[in-house]
Amino acid sequence: MQSEFSNMKDEIVSSFKNGDMLQKLIYINLGVFVVVGLIGVAQFLFRIESSWVTYLEFPASFSSFLCRPWTVVTFMFLHEGFIHLIINLLMLYWFGKIFMQLYHVQRDLTGLYLLGGVCGALFYMMAYNIFPQFSDKVEYSVLLGASASVMAIVVAVAVTSPNYLIKLLFFGDVKLKWVAFVSVLISLLNVASGNAGGEISHLGGAFAGFMFAYQYKKGVNITKWINNCVDWCVNIFSRRPKMKVASGSGSYAGRNESDYDYNLRKRQQDENVNRILEKIKRGGYDSLTNEEKHELFKAGQRK
Missing domain, CATH: 1.20.1540.10 (Rhomboid-like)
Structure with a gap:
């Protein structure tokens, strides 16, 4: 039982x-x-x-x-x-x-x-x-x-x-x-x-x-601040010992970053790229804001 x-x-x-x-x-x-x-x-x-x-x-x-x-x-x-x-x-x-x-x-x-x-x-x-x-x-x-x-x-x-x-x-x-x-x-x-x-x-x-x-x-997410607050709260309760990233090609190489922070950052990046790609499907590349175009370019560089 x-x-x-x-x-x-x-x-x-x-x-x-x-x-x-x-x-x-x-x-x-x-x-x-x-x-x-x-x-x-x-x-x-x-x-x-x-x-x-x-x-x-x-x-x-x-x-x-x-x-x-x-x-x-x-x-x-x-x-x-x-x-x-x-x-x-x-x-x-x-x-x-x-x-x-x-x-x-x-x-x-x-x-x-x-x-x-x-x-x-x-x-x-x-x-x-x-x-x-x-x-x-x-x-x-x-x-x-x-x-x-x-x-x-x-x-x-x-x-x-x-x-x-x-x-x-x-x-x-x-x-x-x-x-x-x-x-x-x-x-x-x-x-x-x-x-x-x-x-x-x-x-x-x-x-x-x-x-x-x-x-x-219009390319504005009014829930972004709420999402950031939720991530902050989750981060507090899910904090893990930080690991040193000794090598790598990204802008985060060489920084202290916990497993949770790394996975959260990657997930947010992937979700943001998916949102931008979906927007392109609906309205074409010209429908993107300058910030979204820059984010898409950075995503291509990360690949």
Whole structure:
């Protein structure tokens, strides 16, 4: 029994480590849901009164947010219940797959997921502090869920490839632009419903997705700073002893560089080149910015 449990754990860990960024996001959401659920069961059985999960939810109150600023990230990995979780993860899986087909850069999926959540949180907080309808709810209202992040991905792929066809049950082949349009319209119309805060956050995610795709077409990646922050955090927790690169022809020869840093740098270079090549396929060489042309030239030199 113990051996089977150990094997199952090893399989999960291996799947997480070797999986792409889409799989990692799904695993993190599932893992957080299970851990929070198990703690909730323990609290129920032992009659422990605690609202600790509140410290992971994003508050509508700005003063409350200042006391727990980390919630701008943690809230987008929490879910109210199993149905809430499954709907978001299915949407994330379907549209995340399309995103990676269109962009070929896994890091940008994580960046957009986080950017969509952050924009959703900002829209939520602004609405609750601006509109009179929410004035008496600000102090106790909180936001949780990956819906804004998922909406950002849905809108981004729709703006990038509006005529991309997907099969929907009962509807057959439907273009992405109509899926995104209807999704945003439903959220807008449902602002007057009982889940006003959640619907407003969806609109924030949609805004993030639109801006990401719009700027990306112009050669600007607005998630680059988020990707750098994620890499920095991962680097801290994955730090390995540095090795001396004694010889080599690259600009990094002779520098101290850990295995992780080297692999991360190579992966980023490859992903960036793939993105540039994909842009050439869509719009030709003249569609590249000077920075992208220079990066492509450097990649040729590295070969």
